[in-house]
Amino acid sequence: MRIPELPDLHDLLAEARVVALPMATRFRGVTVREAMLLHGPEGWTEFSPFVEYDDAEASAWLAAAIDFGWAPQPAPVRTQIPVNATVPAVAANAVPGVLARFDGCRTAKVKVAEPGQSLADDIARVRAVRQEMGPEGRVRIDANGGWNVDEAERAIHALADADLEYLEQPCATIDELAELRRRIVRWDIPIAADESVRKAADPIAVARAGAADLVIVKAQPLGGVRRALEIVAEAGLPAVVSSALDTSVGLAMGATLAAALPALDYDCGLGTASLFMQDVANPPLRPSAGVLPVGRVTPDAELLDAVTAGADRVAWWTARLTRCHALLAG
Incomplete structure (x- = not known):
């Protein structure tokens, strides 16, 4: 998986936030959507593979999050x-x-x-x-x-x-x-x-x-x-x-x-x-x-606080990101 130079795990987790967003309608079996937001030099980015995906598949999502948060993106041709x-x-x-x-x-x-x-x-x-x-x-x-x-x-x-x-x-x-x-x-x-x-x-x-x-x-x-x-x-x-x-x-x-x-x-x-x-x-x-x-x-800082996931889910996502980071590093 091609990504920018892999940031240290500490840098990825420094401003990481895990959120849980309630859905208006059940969709693909999901009623609450969880995601991990990361903050890189280029801005905010997202790591949110569905919870049932294994680490090998989820690591591509982490590569995308790092690419978007830590590297300039292609120029747009429409606004x-x-x-x-x-x-x-x-x-x-x-x-x-x-x-x-x-x-x-x-x-x-x-x-x-x-x-x-x-x-x-x-x-x-x-x-x-x-x-x-x-x-x-x-x-x-x-x-x-x-x-x-x-x-x-x-x-x-x-x-x-x-x-x-x-x-x-x-x-x-x-x-x-x-x-x-x-x-x-x-x-x-x-x-x-x-x-x-x-x-x-x-x-x-x-x-x-x-x-x-x-x-x-x-x-x-x-x-x-x-x-x-x-x-x-x-x-x-x-x-x-x-x-x-x-x-x-x-x-x-x-x-x-x-x-x-x-x-x-x-x-x-x-x-x-x-x-x-x-x-x-x-x-x-x-x-x-x-x-x-x-x-x-x-x-938005207030919205982030309002939708922050519980401590057990924060720990789960932190462990998941750590494993996926190791796969990309390896």
């Missing part, structure tokens, strides 16, 4: 980023309330294939989003690899009237994505690869296999802004920058990535601060008129 609303796997009647939190967004990403739910639940949710967005709005779905090829094909057929913009990671493997792409060519719906990029040993393999039409890139999981830009260039496909349910500090890292892309053909998934009840910045980095500004975020 604001258009973003989508994100609709968790809620009941259809909850959709208007979720979308109301995303000011001015004309694209919505809808979670589908949630464990314990049915295709009927997905259809109802997507149709509710389409109704709220109107015919001019753009609707994309994200299955997080939850369908096999037959299930995905069946779902796409059932959602034909939703006029989908694209399908994000409908199936788990590259072979499945390639097969599905062949099967649905008559519907002309692009396939976007997310987990097949950020969780893959070779993030370019999905593009090389012709299994996707665009790639989803996330700054933290991919090791930082500059590494993500390299992956996009190597893939040779349009890119959508998305968040990993970051705080406003981490979202600023994602916005920096989106701002540096040579082309930005799709609205980005960086509006997820709207899913939090509390954040670390005042104002939080939420969509306004459907866009986010580009620039670093400095946490």
Whole structure:
């Protein structure tokens, strides 16, 4: 993992803060999002791999945090980023309330294939989003690899009237994505690869296999802004920058990535601060008129105190960062 000269562990922990942000709606099984904020020479940065990730995977997130906090970033080519609303796997009647939190967004990403739910639940949710967005709005779905090829094909057929913009990671493997792409060519719906990029040993393999039409890139999981830009260039496909349910500090890292892309053909998934009840910045980095500004975020001292995690969680994150630092050093 390419990073700037690795800071001493003491320097990383000197101003570290562990926060716990309550969510307005349960999302990917999370009701409280934990994160560790660090302060480097370039400004505040974020280390927030999900708690279930092992240290090897989490170390890429630490490399990204160090790169953003301790090294200058690529120059932006735009000053604001258009973003989508994100609709968790809620009941259809909850959709208007979720979308109301995303000011001015004309694209919505809808979670589908949630464990314990049915295709009927997905259809109802997507149709509710389409109704709220109107015919001019753009609707994309994200299955997080939850369908096999037959299930995905069946779902796409059932959602034909939703006029989908694209399908994000409908199936788990590259072979499945390639097969599905062949099967649905008559519907002309692009396939976007997310987990097949950020969780893959070779993030370019999905593009090389012709299994996707665009790639989803996330700054933290991919090791930082500059590494993500390299992956996009190597893939040779349009890119959508998305968040990993970051705080406003981490979202600023994602916005920096989106701002540096040579082309930005799709609205980005960086509006997820709207899913939090509390954040670390005042104002939080939420969509306004459907866009986010580009620039670093400095946490508000009072808000930091209000969302500081308990001592046991601070100790847990400190131990985790220490282990990941050792992996990067080794």
